[in-house]
Amino acid sequence: MDEMSDLEDELDLLGEEFARATKLIEQRHDQLEQKDLLKFYGFYKQATSGTCNVSKPGIFNISGRAKWSAWNELADMTKEAAMKKYIQLLSSLMPEWDQGVEENGFKSKEASWVSVSTFVQEEDELKADEKTIVDFIKEGNVEEVRKAVTSVEIGPIINELDEEGLGLIHWAADRGNLDILRLIVKVAAVNMDLQDCSGQTALHYASSCGNRDCVKLLVDSGADRTVSDEEGETCLDVAFDADIKAILA
Secondary structure (H helix, E strand, O other): OHHHHHHHHHHHHHHHHHHHHHHHHHHHHHHOOHHHHHHHHHHHHHHHHOOOOOOOOOOOOHHHHHHHHHHHOOOOOOHHHHHHHHHHHHHHHOOOHHHOOOOOOOOOOOOOOOOHHHHHHHHHHOOOOOOOHHHHHHHOOHHHHHHHHOOOOHHHHOOOOOOOOOOHHHHHHHHOOHHHHHHHHOOOOOOOOOOOOOOOOHHHHHHHHOOHHHHHHHHHOOOOOOOOOOOOOOHHHHOOOHHHHHHHO
16 A cells, blocks of 8 residues: 555656646747757657547648657657656756746747647647648748748658649749748759649749749749640740740740
């Protein structure tokens, strides 16, 4: 009975220390790097929900996939072990952390995309309807796209086609937001001549939509003006704007 009581006391103390640690992360998440926030997220989910039990988000849900991976890679780690790992990580980054927890209220600044300060909402954030980089491109949300394209997750998906048969570069060229398109073409692995499900490139999209600045950016970035789509048409064939035709010719 004494051993059982000692174990319960130990778990209670661990739980209390874990609660203090998570509270501090809520207060100071803005002081941490994304890679560390992802580790905290994985340990937190493992400690509170156990083994990852949700499907991997879609390929264009970059933040969701990063968070899912951080949790999923912990496999069958026990909740207690995850709590200890969380505390150990915090102690390695902020040795004096246990002296800095605010007892009344939080001091959180604007949350990063890892959203460590809103753990209670994370189950919903991993659902399929979470906003993706495509949503941010459609909205013209430059800052969120900037965060996405600098993520370690961008490389494997930069040239993937979504369920509509378009890649990120197509969406950017179609919407005509020069700042967003510039972010996309700067990704090292991007295929400037990526063809959609009908064989069209980003130049086709920008040309047919009349997005002059985007056409010029794509041409200056080395896009091939001679690529034909399934109908045998090049970007010049689908252009109607005289200035765009001049750039392409």
